[in-house]
Amino acid sequence: MLQKLSTFAGIPGPVVTIVMDGYGLPKTDVGSAIAAARKPTLDRLFAEYPNIRLRAHGTAVGMPSDDDMGNSEVGHNAIGAGQVYAQGAALVSNAIGSGDIWQGSAWQEIVAGAKAGRGVIHFIGLFSDGNVHSHIDHLKAMVERAKAEGVKTVRIHALLDGRDVPETSALDYVVPFEAFLGEISGGGFDARIASGGGRQYITMDRYDANWAMVDKGWKTHVLGQGPQFANATDAVNGLRERHPGTIDQDLPEFVIAENGQPIGTVEDGDSVVFFNFRGDRAIEITRAFVEASFDKFDRVRYPQVTFAGMLQYDGDLQLPKRFLVAPPAIKDTSGEWFSKLGIAQFACSETQKFGHVTYFWNGNRSGKFDGETWQEVPSDVVPFEQRPWMKAAEIADAMIAAIQSGKYKTLRCNFANGDMVGHTGNFEAARIAVEAVDLSLARVLKAIDAAGGVALITADHGNADEMFELDKKTKQPAMNKDGSFKAKTAHTLNPVPLVLYDNVSGGKLGLQQTETCGLSNIAATIANLLGYEKHGQWDDSVLVIK
Ligand SMILES: O=C(O)[C@H](O)COP(=O)(O)O
């Protein structure tokens, strides 16, 4: 059990953690939608309350290197668990580096399954080096290994990124990869890209927000339905011509065909690897492949395949049963230990981030701990630049009601705006997104004051803080050929804030800035605010008790 602190009895009211998704602290205001936003409440918080910067990227959140940006999965894992675990990106690259992945039963079954059928392995996944959901080097290693093991045919179904990497960078990946596939093919081995499309258009929906995307992905990858091209390079060029101004993540589907016949439909006896390591956007398509009875859309045809995920995407639901690399086993999360103390906990977000503030927060656990209440506000199903306020007001409503109910000692929520609108690359919309969060924050803080509580206001990684690619030399926004600024849709490497909103302790509490402090220091800080020592496994608290 967590011990009581001897020096501090804890806050009388609730301790509320507010995650402003995608709200980083940039080095320069140039290109920052946050700096451009009118945000009186946030400005007041930074001017008047204790606040520090937390590391939210790279090794501080379990990524392979400090060149890797943070993301919502690893960020919420670190916040909720109070610890840093090596994450999917690092685990897969280590397993490939050591060769352990090839010895595992899942890879061997994939190869054996293909050989027992037509000799075909399909690899479906996000086609970039973003390292948030996948890495193209992992795909390359698997194609090489498949050939070495005597597999005859490889078909790749490439989801174009432009969201974790520059927004129109698809050809930077497709052209060299098609060249690589050309070189490695021959002598009875044939590896080609067979289908694909923008990741926000097909296949990679999450949290049941829009199954129609997955339906479209199935029709593209499995049934081979869609506009036909001779190869993926032609497809990207052709789709860009037909849909001017559309960025990679939103490009429609394409199918590679020969003599009018798609070259890579999925058939009985094939093997299929979904090569993303991250779970949120992998679960729905995985379900379509592994569930015998399935009612989310009409699959038309349900090929009997040997299916594996790069990781297991949901440990509780064992989805999928076959996976190439074991996910991190996250233990002793704050949710679990607060539950053991009998502390009632409330978690809320809108659909797009609901799993982040529940499942990821609790160490990739889909069930609730005793005493937890979760509330999901349904997200709009529109391009978010069209509704940048998203559901911030409704999340605030839910939080205020939960605070006023007096039932909960800790509450947490995620405002998705800075991140989801940041990913669109639309500066003006991102500015409005930040303003929407500011308005909602003001309302929640009022309710916290009335309940005698405190808030920790933070973020899981940056995004809206850099809306343009900056020129490395001039530090000014980089330009497209037509003179417009190059939009940046990806997360940033910037630190995030941690503000202690405290009108209760009379100045007794503060925050300690250290060189290494990061998201994993938040759980212990919450424990201290509740009047408890941290769990032995958690990273240190940054709370100062004067
Ligand atoms: O899935 C996405 O939308 C992006 O790749 C990463 O964003 P997230 O980590 O904030 O979800």
Ligand SMILES: [Mn+2]
């Ligand atoms: Mn996020």
Ligand SMILES: [Mn+2]
């Ligand atoms: Mn994001």
